[in-house]
Amino acid sequence: MCAVGYRYTNGSDAIAAAKRANSRRRSDMRTTLYIVTFRSSFILNKDVGELPAGSYQIEIDEEEIPSRDRQAFRRTAIYFHVGHSGSTRMFVISPNDLDSALERDREKTIDQAAAADLEKCR
Numbered sequence: 001m002c003a004v005g006y007r008y009t010n011g012s013d014a015i016a017a018a019k020r021a022n023s024r025r026r027s028d029m030r031t032t033l034y035i036v037t038f039r040s041s042f043i044l045n046k047d048v049g050e051l052p053a054g055s056y057q058i059e060i061d062e063e064e065i066p067s068r069d070r071q072a073f074r075r076t077a078i079y080f081h082v083g084h085s086g087s088t089r090m091f092v093i094s095p096n097d098l099d100s101a102l103e104r105d106r107e108k109t110i111d112q113a114a115a116a117d118l119e120k121c122r
Contacts, residue, residue, distance in 0.1 A: 028063055028064045029061065029062065029063050029064070029076075030061075030062050030064075030073065031059055031060070031061050031062075032059070032060050032062070033057060033058070033059055034057070034058050034059075034060065035055050035056070035057055035058075036055070036056055036058055036098075036102065037054070037055045037056075038051075038053050038054065038055075038056070038101070038102075038105045039053055039105055039108070039109045040053050040105055040108045040109065040112075041053055042101050042104065042105050043101065044080065044091070044093055044097050044098070044101050045093060045094075045097045047091075048080075048091055048093075051082060056080060056081060056082065057081040058078060058079060058080050058081065058098070059078070059079040059081075060075060060077075060078050060079075061075070061076045061077040061078075061079075062074060062075050062076060063076050075095055077092055078092070078093050078094070078095060078098055079091070079092060079093075080092075080093050080098070
């Protein structure tokens with residue numbers, strides 16, 4: 001058998017190597033859980049479609065940017081969880097999709113509050 005470029009190990013060596021790689025990865029990566037709340041129905045992007053108002057769980061994965069001066073992280077993925085009828089779907093979305101949806105919701109909420117104030121004045 002010819003195995004150029006590969007190293008064959010027994011099970012315990014492979015497990016130890018995986019643990020070492022995983023411990024290195026954990027120090028370079030972090031995942032943070034957030035709850036975001038939308039006051040109106042919204043659209044994240046063209047692939048997801050319209051979602052109802054409510055609170056949603058998101059996970060943000062970040063990797064550490066090597067630096068001697070300070071600790072800094074770069075977003076690598078955002079996972080948006082949508083629960084419906086006992087099941088949960090998870091979408092990978094871009095930071096721009098999330099920021100845009102939150103901004104549109106904020107503007108819509110301000111517009112609705114202003115319209116309600118105008119009605120009170122009549």
